[in-house]
Amino acid sequence: MAVKILLSEDEMPKQWYNLAPDLPTPMQPPLGPDGNPIGPEMLAPVFPMNLIEQEVSAERWIDIPDEVRALLHKWRPSPLYRAHALEKALGTPARIYYKNESVSPAGSHKPNTAIPQAWYNKQFGIEKLTTETGAGQWGSALSFAGALVGLEVKVYMVRISFDQKPFRKVMMETWGGKCIPSPSDTTEIGRKILAEMPDTPGSLGIAISEAVEAAVTDPTGKTRYSLGSVLNHVMLHQTIIGLETKKQLAKINENKVDVVIGCAGGGSNFAGLAFPFVNDKINGDQIDIIPVEPASCPTMTKAPFAYDFGDTGQMTPLMPMHSLGHKFIPPPIHAGGLRYHGMAPLVSAAIKDGLLNPTSIGQIECYQAAIQFARTEGIIVAPETSHAVASAIREAKKAKEEGKEKVIVFGLSGHGLMDLLGYEKYFANELVDHEMTDDEVAESIKSMEGLPKPQ
């Protein structure tokens, strides 16, 4: 009765899976400010061309370069676990598996794309990357990747997080990254905002604007911007999670999966685990594929599929996605990585095509699930991950009610050792749930009025 299913380094997938060409309905293009589709060349000041090619690729399989594979071997293939103890505690006939991405040195799935992004930039002759970070997971992962690949990394961190989570900055610095509270006086937009609002706590929207400005205005032309979720090439890099998972399940002759679950903020963790299973579903398998979001930020479950900006500052192209409107500021729940107004276009397209069954859960149920998980399976998960755990427990209980031996697979996207404050608040009974009402959604999506509509 194995606890973990392992793969050797040689068994790690040699290609990433691109869902785009398999979608029943073709993806709609991103649009520029004039409402016309954005061509790859228009993204060239922001991203290196080799990643832009992946962003717009129609190829189903894309080779993982050997050097990238060697770097991923620092922690990959990651283990797939059978949750024997949780199953027993729940008394469920379901077999529950979780793919443990917390084993990366940065503690989450984020390095799966940070490493290739850094590597492709380096290949393209880029010397420095800029990015933004909210809670700090992505800034840490990109700093880690920058150290291993040999690139400078500059991270604009939302000032309130910078002040509240000083250790995230220390992590980035240990890996050689430079972490700057945003807004800062290092960019024009930062200076402008500081002049208007010297005491602003900052926002992800502002930090994105600063990071993009810092990249495109570097006179050497050797700086590019890097994003940790939402984009197609980020989803692509993360599919290694699901591809490994399928190999691991095959190894133990677990040939039919009934339920696949991942938490979704920008979408990359969910997509990484789920897209290879979405492929099976497109090919006729019956699988319930569930992206889980916070009830306080119900992008997939309550918001429309629309064209919207990726950032509050309206600097990005318009993307076809589920969105609560680019001005939406989610309540301060502890799952910082799930506080995003939009959803990756690829995930949004799969929802639109009826391939996914999104659900939302309040944070108190999520912490209860995380604590049960810690006391049975032993791992303290990130607040984001707790949403997947809660959904898996719901599904396992349903299987018990139905008396069905279902196979449930969920993504353990990260550990919670850098984010224990939420657990502390839970134990102190200080957590509240914020379920977003239909009226609040209707009000919020008004910021998208007047924008082009998708087909």
Added chain:
Amino acid sequence: MAVKILLSEDEMPKQWYNLAPDLPTPMQPPLGPDGNPIGPEMLAPVFPMNLIEQEVSAERWIDIPDEVRALLHKWRPSPLYRAHALEKALGTPARIYYKNESVSPAGSHKPNTAIPQAWYNKQFGIEKLTTETGAGQWGSALSFAGALVGLEVKVYMVRISFDQKPFRKVMMETWGGKCIPSPSDTTEIGRKILAEMPDTPGSLGIAISEAVEAAVTDPTGKTRYSLGSVLNHVMLHQTIIGLETKKQLAKINENKVDVVIGCAGGGSNFAGLAFPFVNDKINGDQIDIIPVEPASCPTMTKAPFAYDFGDTGQMTPLMPMHSLGHKFIPPPIHAGGLRYHGMAPLVSAAIKDGLLNPTSIGQIECYQAAIQFARTEGIIVAPETSHAVASAIREAKKAKEEGKEKVIVFGLSGHGLMDLLGYEKYFANELVDHEMTDDEVAESIKSMEGLPKPQ
């Protein structure tokens, strides 16, 4: 060119290795307050008899129960890494390997003994464990083990650490452990100390006294005390580290190890990796086996082999060990786990028999090494572990000077994600080195005057 060498769950060792019967000079017994040897039955109020049997065992190999093995599989076997990137950065001809114990859910090697200790107590009918913790690694590990095995855990945490590191308490609580700042009003000795010194920051000595009192005074008789290092049975449980390492090296035909390195506070991490290699050395192999301690707490490199108490409060038996004297309070370096006045009797005996080559290193060199390691190998190590990294880098540079293709193996005992404060201080140039002088040592060891002397 593999990055990691893995073992399957089936390949995990089925027995622990006990160094005691192989030592050239027999171990000297612990002594009671009257100077006479302590018999096993005298330890029965403190530890369950099945662990006392291991403590005094003369068997070379002790079976690991199947249920313990299954629990260890949560993260074991742990990976052995080849440090390709560090080697390249150093330009050394040495091949450097590190055994990564940071992959446990508690983040260190401590669960290797927490799990079996909890399991043997449970087998013996015990319902509750008490222990002390300083920085929090051990309290976290035992809480984790208590959750998995099904035992209550009560941790007395040194008050100043309790106040400074609130997230360690949250970790313990998430696993169901109860964490109490020490001194507390839950024990007689705690109340006495609080009456005398209401504002005391506490100490490990006080916390041990409280934990032992809480165990032995429980009227149900169902509570025992648990210790995370120093004792023979703790060393025993940790030998799984070195036994796995030897299997992993054999797998890649790395048949001759030249240098083995581990950091040593109480001794269990070092012993775990090193003792199976000490066995090879006893059998004739030439191996340089290096326990590394802080220059500010030079127990092995400057202090005598003597009989001393394990705690400041003189509640434990007298143990034959290297000791700076039980009243020694190490300076506040960041490697909290290495701040112990004594050293495990088994490690001390191996030093006395000339089997080990202890060394000491200042914390600034250790942080420099840790940062180089993070930026090459990608893992941010614990402050304790940084001592092993610094020693490995010294040895790799020596191999370069000598032009020798040495094989160096070191123990990566834990990650540093819960202990980033030291890195922050390093970057802020706020760290100082405290090298203990011979005069200071002479003064410190006076607290052992009048105690019995070992042979």
